[in-house]
Amino acid sequence: MENIETEPNSERKFQPGVYRHFKGGMYLALMLAKDSETEEDVVVYIPLYYKEESETKAWVRKLDDFMGTKELDDGTVVDRFEFVSER
Numbered sequence: 001m002e003n004i005e006t007e008p009n010s011e012r013k014f015q016p017g018v019y020r021h022f023k024g025g026m027y028l029a030l031m032l033a034k035d036s037e038t039e040e041d042v043v044v045y046i047p048l049y050y051k052e053e054s055e056t057k058a059w060v061r062k063l064d065d066f067m068g069t070k071e072l073d074d075g076t077v078v079d080r081f082e083f084v085s086e087r
Contacts, residue, residue, distance in 0.1 A: 012067050012079070014043065019081040022070050025049060028087065032063065 019027050026048040033042050041063035070080045 014063060014067055015083065015086070017086040018048065018084040019045070020084050022072075022078045022080055022082075026084070027059075027081070029066070029081075030058075033060065035062075 014029070014032065016029055016031060019029050021027060027045045028048055029043050029045040031044050033044050034040070035042055042060040043063055043066040044058060044060050045066075046058045066081055068080050069077050071077050
């Protein structure tokens with residue numbers, strides 16, 4: 001599969017597959033899509049765990065956010081989603 005750069009000089013590239021969220025949940029990132037209003041790239045992904053109370057089956061997040069980082073309470077900066085494996 002072709003990797004898609006998030007920014008021209010970014011080292012992290014999106015590719016479909018399994019990702020671990022910084023809080024520990026596992027997700028299958030299916031594809032890139034375009035927001036119909038803004039034409040921004042978004043990632044379409046689904047959780048790989050079951051929550052009885054959740055009616056949400058799929059999520060979208062801006063590509064920059066998906067491939068971005070998160071600062072934890074202790075100041076540590078981590079990837080929001082970390083690539084684990086291809087499907």
